[in-house]
Amino acid sequence: MKVSLFVTCLGDLFQSDVGKATVEVLERLGCDIDFPESQVCCGQPAYNSGYVKESKEAMKRMMKAFDHSEYVVCPSGSCAYMFHEYQHIFKSDPVWEPKAKKLAEKTYELTEFIVDVLKVDDVGAKFEGNVTYHTSCHMTRLLGVKSAPMTLLSNVEGLKYTELPGKEQCCGFGGTFSVKMGPISEQMVDEKVQHVEETEAEYLIGADSGCLMNIGGRINRKGKPIKVLHIAEVLNSR
Amino acid sequence: MAMKIGSNEFNERVGQGIDDAFMRGAVSGAQDSMGVRRSNAAEELGNWEDWRSHGEEIRQHVLEHLDYYLEQLSKNVAELGGHVFFAETKEEANEYIRGIAQKKQAKKIVKAKSMVTEEIGLNAVLEEEGCKVIETDLGEYILQVDDHDPPSHIVVPALHKNKEQIRDVFKEKLGYKKTSKPEELALHAREMLREEYMTADIGITGCNFAVAESGSISLVTNEGNADLVTALPKTQITVMGMERIVPTFEEMEVLVSLLTRSAVGQKLTSYISVLTGPREAQDADGPEEFHLVIVDNGRSDILGGEFQSILQCIRCAACINVCPVYRHIGGHSYGSIYSGPIGAVLSPLLGGYDEYKELPYASTLCGACTEVCPVKIPLHDLLHKHREVIVEKEGKAPISEKLLMKSFGIGAASPMLYKFGTKFAPTALNPYTNGESISKGPGPMKAWTDIREFPAPNKERFRDWFKNRKKEENAHGRDDSESR
Known part of the structure; x- marks a missing residue:
């Protein structure tokens, strides 16, 4: 199974051990992991503070970065939730709402993915x-x-x-x-x-x-x- | 006293709240016990989520057709011989009620618990008029006796006081001589109040739900004080927020059930009183004159806008009882009679952003409030919506924050800049790093490191580890194929 890892900005910069462990666990369970290099931050820090305009650019980036993915897995519930929120944030946007919906459908938090998708x-x-x-x-x-x-x-x-x-x-x-x-x-x-x-x-x-x-x-x-x-x-x- | 309480700044109020160990003990104890009672009462129904959806539907339906139901309600009240007054502002409501007090030459007024009369500051107006105003809800009575201490909770107004403090207040102000046993304290208040009901000229109540089809008003209490307030004085004035309305008794039953379970974890409260118009010839008691004052005071501005769902509120306080922020700062810190999540959404709408701009940020957006709301108000979304308005429409965010977020926008949106920034973070933070963490961070990081350690950036970012690993794998892959 092909899985794209959304490692989160904290995971990339401060807790790389979490990302490494995620990769190793998923590989052991038979997943083929890729890491889209153009991923940035999901935009949540700015979005939650009320800076919707500023955060939308990061969100668009993320939708592009994971456009090709079959599954997106994230070792952080809050960031995975943010990917699910995009569809509401871009509601009625003819270009981005469909992309946001697609992203939400294929995004899972790590444990959810293991139990519900891999059935392990x-x-x-x-x-x-x-x-x-x-x-x-x-x-x-x-x-x-x-x-x-x-x-x-x-x-x-x-x-x-x-x-x-x-x-x-x-x-x-x-x-x-x-x-x-x-x-x-x-x-x-x-x-x-x-x-x-x-x-x-x-x-x-x-x-x-x-x-x-x-x-x-x-x-x-x-x-x-x-x-x-x-x-x-x-x-x-x- | 009106909606605003206290005159000091938000941070100062929060500091006082945090330092008040008595209050915090009382609040966390109450939250813990009410939380369990609420969830037991909800689970007992077996299909709580269906009840919530039904409650939401009813409230949304009423708000969508509010003009229709308000007209029906007022027509029915008038047909019963009651008087209906629509007050667009709090001043109009207060003047109308002052007028009645003058006409009746009222000296004494008894009141049942009502948040909307707190909101419009009615007591002060009547006291100015020379009336003695007596709160008869036990919690409100305690606060009134204690030099008008403001309420800190919309259902349990004296939540911030423990029984020993209440005993001391009664001792000092009422000559009370007994112990801090709740039963003895309540009995004393009851004795003091009984005489007041008998001699009051006017009774004033709030309204949990007005029933449009019959022109009735309903009151939900555990003390029975509202019955005495409405049965004994010759004149009754009921004050209601314009949205507190249901089409028929069928919907009232659903909402009362949601209210009592969510507010106090009870199937029903001890008293649910329904009053329909003034006394009729065959009635044994009840007021000779009945006035219904319907208060707008900013509500129509909310109607039809992005915050409309806040008007679904039935004032159960379930959101307050689970709020982790309220838990540590108490109700007075909000600077409004409406505290907790409901207060943080409603106060800026009714009282303006200048006064209440900090409240929407006094939340972690943890969603506990939204999860328990019996009429499904998306409270944490509305708090977020306020932040968006404050930043983008009101322009009230601090400049340093704006700059930081602007640079976030630029940095996070550009993979090149992001990669560059994260690559050099360890070097930039090196002077502050001590082993695996940062104890005294620079600039915006200081607010974090004042309280907690900040992790030092990894020497090797995840993305670099992943890339190198792939390279190695590929190299090994080639080696393997060459050896084959």
Whole structure:
């Protein structure tokens, strides 16, 4: 199966390990991966801040970059959701709306793709450790991917899972919210970190780079001994 | 007091909210317990999503035909002998009600809970007129006794106070001598209020839903105070937002069910009172004179525009009860009697962007509000819509942000520039990088690193790793074929 990887700007620049793990997991499952070089950022940071005009150029770029793709897979729920949003943003645009619809139809978040398209529940991963999992808001509420990550994690050998208290609560990232509303964001991420500590997990796993950068950044600032991993890295461990 | 509460700046209000440990304990405790009750009450129906869709349809239908239903409602109220007054502005509403108070030479007015009277600042106008105005909803009563502390929640106005604080207020202002037990506190308020109902000249209520087909108004309470407010005084004035209307009792039943389950996690509240016109000859009680004041106050400007769906709201506060931002800053931080997600959408529409431009940004767009809304208002989309208006139409965004976003537009749209920028990011950020992270970032990064570590850019971007890997694979591929 031919799969085009949408690695996200965070994944390209700051978390290349997530992209590498995604490639390796998908290849092991028989996918043939390509990486369209002209991909940029999905436009969400500007779009969510109200800069619709500025963000549309990036969106058009992305639609062109993935025009040829059969499947587009993204290791970040929020960015995958953004690809699904394009069709609403370009509504009634005779040129771009059809392209946006086409992109939405073939775009999947990584775990969703593995479970729903590849029909695989067990990727054969082994991971020793106590973990908890943060369900990202955009991935669960807006993209509607709720069960796939848990399906895959529950089949990872050696992994011991504890549910995160208040798991549906936002971590306080919210893109530019994290800097525009710093003091509020700080309170939100502190409560999240406190909940992670309550689980006594050694690892916090998530499927969204933004949330992980926020929670992980706070955990590191506070010097807590909790490691933060993207679900692709867990699924790629043997 | 009108819609606006407090006079200090948004950031200052938020700071005060964050520092108020009592309030935050009360709010998070209430959110946790109400969240569970709401979702249990919703699940119990078995087909909650169908109920939501039905609720949405009803509200959308009413808004599409609002002129028709308003006419039907007012015709029916008038036929019953009631008086209907359409107030385009809050001033018109207040003047009409002041006029009634003057005519009746009213000295004492009892009120049931009503957000729209808070919105128009009615109490202050009546007090100016020399009337004693008494709030009879327990939460509103507590706030009124506490020197008119503003409400911090549209359903539970005194949510920000715990029972010990309420005991202290009662002690100081009412000579209360008992404990902080809720039952004892409520009993005391009840005793104080009973006398007031008996001697009031006018009763004022809000309106949960007006029923167009019968000219009725309905009130949903748990304390029964609205019944006394409407049964005992000779004159009743009901004030409603112009959109709070249903065609028939059939639709009211659906919306009341959605309201009570979403607001307080109950199948029904203890009292759901329906009042149809003034007292008739065979009635044992009820007002001799009935006035229905229908308030526009900016609502028709919302109608027909991109924010119309906010008028679907039935004021259940489910969105407030799940909002992670409200959880940490409380209601007063919003600077409006309408707080939380509904307030962040509605306040700028009714009160203007100058006053409320920060509110649409006080959200992570996490969508928790949209998910619970019983009439499917796309709240997080509307918050985003406000941001778009603020940036593109109002031009109220900070210049530094505009420049940053402009450069984002240029950089992200050009693969060449993007590639160049990301390639040199590690070098540019090198002076700030300490091992794997950045603790003190430059420029716009500072706001992030004030709170958290920022990851150092990877030495090798993903795209470079992928390219090199392909090259190696191809090289190996050639080697293999050569050896064959």
